[in-house]
């Protein structure tokens with residue numbers, strides 16, 4: 001791969017998936033990034049295929065491969081949208097290689113907080129269950145509503161996703177729940193409901209159900225590219241940071 005001076009070499013992990021191919025398609029909008037490696041799962045028939053072609057864009061000369069360790073050599077940024085079972089190994093590999101990581105994979109296991117904390121002492125690390133601008137704003141609105149409405153308002157979160165989604169509730173729903181608790185207090189109760197089916201990209205609705213009135217806040221993603229563009233934008237920001245743990249709100253300059 002030839003790399004133009006000053007461009008950040010990017011590794012996409014989960015490159016053959018829904019998000020991976022979406023990232024590949026919007027990558028040309030980020031001339032400061034140069035695709036360095038496209039990592040797929042070991043058992044895939046896609047291995048060896050041109051990652052751009054697979055995503056439906058022009059061939060880019062970067063073939064889908066396994067072997068994250070070697071791929072991280074010389075890389076400046078990694079984006080992970082794959083499966084939660086691989087997250088521990090991915091985070092450790094990026095920390096060892098000194099490569100900033102945006103971890104977009106959701107459904108992370110209970111072992112992950114300690115692993116993420118350790119890695120953040122070595123690399124800039126952004127963990128984001130949702131990299132859309134709308135959801136970043138929604139989190140703020142939820143926190144504000146939860147703080148302003150009294151305890152007689154019950155908080156319920158409903159989310160709908162495509163039939164292929166593995167985790168439930170969605171990482172975004174859990175992040176919105178965390179925002180509600182940040183506003184209301186850690187001992188408050190939040191209920192979750194999940195629907196799965198069809199090709200729904202992602203819908204989240206937060207209900208504040210009170211006596212005689214009801215407030216609803218909602219977000220719908222109609223195109224996966226909103227997550228992909230947000231991720232690449234966040235990645236460009238992340239490479240300029242020192243080691244530490246970051247959130248989308250940091251990227252957007254919010255507290």
Ligand SMILES: NC(=O)c1ccc[n+]([C@@H]2O[C@H](COP(=O)([O-])OP(=O)(O)OC[C@H]3O[C@@H](n4cnc5c(N)ncnc54)[C@H](OP(=O)(O)O)[C@@H]3O)[C@@H](O)[C@H]2O)c1
Pocket residue numbers: 013014015016017018019020039040041042043044080081082083084086103104105106107128129130131132164167171227
């Ligand atoms: N942060 C956000 O904004 C955001 C937005 C959308 C989705 N997500 C999350 O991102 C993740 C991926 O979502 P998706 O819809 O793109 O899923 P997907 O279409 O199933 O793609 C995941 C890809 O990762 C591959 N994979 C599995 N193990 C791997 C490994 N060890 N190394 C590299 N690749 C591996 C899978 O290959 P196989 O098919 O061969 O197993 C698959 O191609 C999910 O956790 C989802 O919740 C986050």
